[in-house]
Each structure stands twice: as C-alpha cells, then as structure tokens.
Amino acid sequence: MFAMTTSDESAKTARKRSERTCAGCGKHTAADELVRVVHDPSSGDVAVDLAGSGFGRGAHFHPTPDCVAKSLKGGLARVFKSKVVADAKAIGDEIVKAADRRIEGLLTGARRAGQLAVGSDVVVEALREERAELVMVARDAAAAAKLAEVEKAIASGKALAFADKQRLGSLMARDEVAVVAILHPGVAAAIAQTYRMSGPFRSALGGAAPTVARVTGDGGSPLEVAGTQDVRSEEAWSSSEVR
Structure with a gap:
C-alpha cells in the first residue's frame, strides 16, 4: 500500500479549498468559475464580489440566471443562516456592473x-x-x-x-x-x-x-x-x- 506524501496531501487540500458549492444547484465547482456574494446580516442585502476579496462571509453560485434564481429560493439563506433581501434581476445587473468595473x-x-x-x-x-x-x-x-x-x-x-x-x-x-x-x-x-x-x-x-x-x-x-x-x-x- 502506498502512503500519501506531504506533497500529495497538500495538493489534495488545495483542490478542496479551490472548490465551492453552488447555492443554487448544489454542485461543487472551482471557485473561480462561480460568482461570490457577501451578505450584510443587518439589512439582509447581498453584494457581488467578483474579485473574491470582499470582507465577510461569502456564498457562491454559477453565473447563470437559473442558479441565481434557485439560490434566492433558499440557498443563500441557508448558507448565511439569515434572511436574504435580493431579487434575480438586481443581482444580474450588479454582476454586469461589477464585471465592467473590474x-x-x-x-x-x-x-x-x-x-x-x-x-x-x-x-x-x-x-x-x-x-x-x-x-x-x-x-x-x-x-x-x-x-x-x-x-x-x-x-x-x-x-x-x-x-x-x-x-x-x-x-x-x-x-x-x-x-x-x-x-x-x-x-x-x-x-x-x-x-x-x-x-x-x-x-x-x-x-x-x-x-x-x-x-x-x-x-x-x-x-x-x-x-x-x-x-x-x-x-x-x-x-x-x-x-
């Protein structure tokens, strides 16, 4: 039986860390293939964080209208364990604006x-x-x-x-x-x-x-x-x- 080396373990850990779960469809996907949003617990608002560097707890979903809609039906609320105030069109518009800024x-x-x-x-x-x-x-x-x-x-x-x-x-x-x-x-x-x-x-x-x-x-x-x-x-x- 082959033992896993330190480098193998590090590579496996890196792969796990680079993947996130879509709050809409539930599939695991590379983090850079997903849109990240951060949540303001005081207001329930979410903000798009395409650079992935925004402060606060984040949630992810695939950049598709379908996954955005599904995430708003409960996926984001489950991730943040809090009420989420947002609508699909507003999030889509914000994704475009955030992309243009970046x-x-x-x-x-x-x-x-x-x-x-x-x-x-x-x-x-x-x-x-x-x-x-x-x-x-x-x-x-x-x-x-x-x-x-x-x-x-x-x-x-x-x-x-x-x-x-x-x-x-x-x-x-x-x-x-x-x-x-x-x-x-x-x-x-x-x-x-x-x-x-x-x-x-x-x-x-x-x-x-x-x-x-x-x-x-x-x-x-x-x-x-x-x-x-x-x-x-x-x-x-x-x-x-x-x-």
Whole structure:
C-alpha cells in the first residue's frame, strides 16, 4: 500500500479549498468559475464580489440566471443562516456592473504598465506580429470590426465587444478609442474570465447579441467568454462565426 506524501496531501487540500458549492444547484465547482456574494446580516442585502476579496462571509453560485434564481429560493439563506433581501434581476445587473468595473480597472492597469496596443493601426500591427492576446472592440466601432486582422481575431475567438468609443477613450486617456489589444497573457485571461462570468446576464439586456472570446489562461486551458455586441455594429460581426 502506498502512503500519501506531504506533497500529495497538500495538493489534495488545495483542490478542496479551490472548490465551492453552488447555492443554487448544489454542485461543487472551482471557485473561480462561480460568482461570490457577501451578505450584510443587518439589512439582509447581498453584494457581488467578483474579485473574491470582499470582507465577510461569502456564498457562491454559477453565473447563470437559473442558479441565481434557485439560490434566492433558499440557498443563500441557508448558507448565511439569515434572511436574504435580493431579487434575480438586481443581482444580474450588479454582476454586469461589477464585471465592467473590474475590466476597466484591469485595462487601466495594463495601460499604465504598457501592456496595451491602443488604436486601429497599433492593434493591427500587434495582431500581425502575434503579440495580441485579446482584442476589445467598442460596440459602436463597426469600421474597426471590419478590419481584416480584427475580423480574423473575431473568427478565431480572440475578440470581444465592450463599452463604446467614448468610454474606451476615457480609459485610455483619449477622446475616443475604437479598439485595443491586450498584450499580457495574464491580464487577457483575467478580463476574459470576468467577462465570461457576466455574459449570461449581458445577453438578457435589450439590444444585445452574444459573441464569444477565447483566450488561454495561465494553466493553458482555453477560456470561452460570452460577450455582447451592440445592434448598431451587428453587421460587422455577422460575417464570421465566433467560437
């Protein structure tokens, strides 16, 4: 009989610690695949904590409307052992808002670290040189989405639609920006992961159609990310099947 070594025990413990139980369906899933919420026992309110660093006791559920609805039927109350005051739509909206805040913070940090290509010409160059890990196109930037290299990124699943030109511009300290490319693999994976968590709730918003971005995380496994596009730029995306 083989004895379990200390390293084996540590690995097993790490795996257990990295998994959480969905308060909706009850399935065990890796923590970074679940949405975390924290509870205010005095009011019963819950707050979305996508970064997983919020203070207080947390509960988790899969980023799907079904699991959110099920968790509100008693799952969260059982985890927190207290009354929970929330509704599914409000939580879905907060997940999208929290994801946008986190993505904007990651983009700002990447810009300061020089890990972004900003603007059509620079993004095209980064794509040609295979330095771009992920491309983000403003939802109202139909012309940028039609660039040959950007269309290839869309077709290969390395692009997502986010914000509009004015908002992207403000994040890049410019007036307007149509497209940016993330050059750092870790930042690209973090943005993709965050966007994927909010994807099912974005698709429930009016005027949105799903797209998917696919990037490789630190572990080498692909992350499939549900995104959205504005109806004004739908034609620019329709010619390619985005995986």
